[in-house]
Amino acid sequence: MRRLFNVLSLWCGLVCVLAGHAAPAWGLSLDDKLALLVAAYPQSLSHVADGRLHFRDGGPPLAIDDGRTKTHAQALESADVEDMLSQPYPIGPCETRSEVDIDPGRVRSEALLKRLYGASREAVIRQLTTIDWFGARLKVTTAQGMDRALLKVRDDLAKLPETVMQPASKSAGTFNWRVIAGTDRLSVHSFGAAIDLDTAYADYWLWAGGRPGDVPYYKNRVPMEIVEVFERHGFIWGGRWYHFDTMHFEYRPELIAIARTAGFDACAAP
Template structure:
């Protein structure tokens, strides 16, 4: 497994200036009624503005005040290579929290009502993991586990130590982790890499490191999960369900 260091990061902040609102409809077709440049409407009638008035002039503004438009401003490169991402290129890391709260549960109590348990295969047997059932996330993660179980042992070992639901904020922020919604999973936490082990500042220039095999990554991506190893702020153990970024009208062309 190769480990990369980014010596001279690109100054490219966004490779795409805006995303297509239809990515949301395509990604969550059983949950979203419509979306355009003005608003997104869930099938239960909940309506969100596509753009909010909060400042988004700096990187810190974007990550702390993201709206639905901001979520799609960087196109995810599904199936791409292990090339280190450009400076501040984090497709999927800019999140509009109210959107996910409406889909999966507005608070801890509501989220936990939507949790079910799946069986996740391990080299020694299996473990039970709590996962959100809304939109069939549980079924997709179960299918991912079954596919990973067919990989060679040298790859499967990177799917050990799996953890899913934990109601908590992201380290050093007040933003909810995607684990709080039961739609994220971490694998091999003792052997993978996290950007904050190198630097604390969001705008620091950091080197890229990864040991997670792409054989596992591509299985996740096929089922609507993005990988934190495709972020400049790499989190190579982390996968989260984000089908809007993997919709055919939204995903970047694989290199």
């Protein structure tokens, strides 16, 4: 019975996302999600009031909703905070296949990311540190505790059998101030808050000949044990996106917290 409830919740959540509706259909209101967002970034976020996010540094608050109804493509180009939280991210040790334009976490408010990690390359660099990643030296941000979370990922990955963790033993990159290919949007790598794993095991929707809204399925080569470790410590996986990027993990503890609270379980899919 519990599994049936989870399946129905998952189905309803996907239907409502596809229909453009907000989160209550999968268990959480926007206020619920905003509270989890604030809790996920206590270093920078203070509270929500009057439709705006307030910051501990006393800087100008950020509007949660810009009042525009957007297509998926428009949300990618100019997301507000509400857009950023609009699609539920499924967690767990099971693979998922997203419907068209279901990219939980790929829609990002650049304005918020700049407030969390730094508004310029120089500001981000001032908060970088270097960590050891299975013999490699990687530059990542210290903001929001991302570096500490990634070290926990590394330590848990080291406990996996060598044949399982092999795709994670090499990194294709972390900090790199750049825009996403073909767009004017900054990559999360620009903020030092993402890591790409070994490209030898990677699948990427553009490499596969996909076009926006028209992407082929892929055969995953990243063991789900690796995905589960990353999700355990607040990272989402690009392999759960319709526009997939299976080597990509980014620090999004708010989406993991929302998924856990809502019980949005990847293994509950029909």
